[in-house]
Amino acid sequence: MSKVELILIVRWLAIGLSVLFVSAFYFGPGRPNLSWESIRRIRIIVVFLGLALCGSIIYGKFYARDLVARAGVLAKENDVQAAVSTYTTALAADTTNTNAYSGRATLNLVHGEGRNSIQDYTRAIGLDGGRDPRFYFNRALAYMIAGLRKREIEDLNRYISLMPNDAMAYYYRGTALSLDGKIDLARPDLEKSIQLDPTFWDSHYNLGNLYVRLGNDKRAEEEFTLAQQQNPADGDALVNLGNLARARGELNRALKCYTDAIRINPKLAFAYFDRATVYNSVKNYGGMKQDMDRYIELRPNDPEGYRLRAAAEFFLGQAESMAEDSAKAKQLPVIVEVEPPRFVPMLPKKPT
Secondary structure (H helix, E strand, O other): OOHHHHHHHHHHHHHHHHHHHHHHHHHOOOHHHOOHHHHHHHHHHHHHHHHHHHHHHHHHHHHHHHHHHHHHHHHHOOOHHHHHHHHHHHHHHOOOOHHHHHHHHHHHHHOOOHHHHHHHHHHHHHHHOOOOHHHHHHHHHHHHHHOOHHHHHHHHHHHHHHOOOOHHHHHHHHHHHHHOOOHHHHHHHHHHHHHHOOOOHHHHHHHHHHHHHHOOHHHHHHHHHHHHHHOOOOOHHHHHHHHHHHHOOOHHHHHHHHHHHHHHOOOOHHHHHHHHHHHHHOOOHHHHHHHHHHHHHHOOOOHHHHHHHHHHHHHOOOHHHHHHHHHHHHHOOOOOOOOOOOOOOOOOOOOO
16 A cells, blocks of 8 residues: 555545544434533544544645655656656645646646646646746646647736746747737737847747748848857758848858758758759759758658659659659648747746
């Protein structure tokens, strides 16, 4: 028998027997005939049962704290399944442990299970009374993963009201508002994020995307350049700089940007796709086909990859391969996707 099972047995036995004795004392048919000695004994029994109940609750709280600490160690060792199981056991011992709820929710959140973490964060907020702003922040990220953008923005509003100088919160809210089509509201948030932390390259990147949507290519290029300078290991900004150069007809510069992005991240699929479109413009159909081969390896379910490769095969005179790719493109559904922003959940407090 585990400690949690023992705690629960003691707890429910104490509750059950207390209810039984109290019911018999107040509502039993023999109550008028009870002697004072019998009444005194019943009262003593009820008091002991109450003490047993209180003791099991107190012990459960201390045991849950130990389990939460153990779960934290397991999480650091990347034993996620064991950590989640330990948090769950802690909650069985003490259903009011906010660190157990938030710890389990954070593990689910990091592994992309937004909906599973929403309920735990909601319970943690209820128990905490909304005093810890991190719960709102992390639940907003869970709503983001679950695609519940309105609720995500609501939680970020609450968080920012409590933590008005957190650059990351403005970044997430600005990104959510931008994805929701509220560009006029998104831009001040992204600019505020940069004002609070000029090195926050993600905000520069998303602000660049926003300026592209507004048709302000000059400001977009400035923001993408800053994003790339502040995070040279990320190729996304280079791809967007290449797209701006390609739109201006600066094909050599676009090729350099795409090539640099691929050098930084060989698995950056859209860099191959975009470079292939430039190869198409300069009639380098061999390079175009090679890039589309790589793109299809990375994204085998995108019909656009097969369409563009079929175009290259047409110019290369590869009629059989062109027919196969054209047929494959017609079979696949069109992919419509919006990449969520990178996120970093705030870890729960250490048990005190």
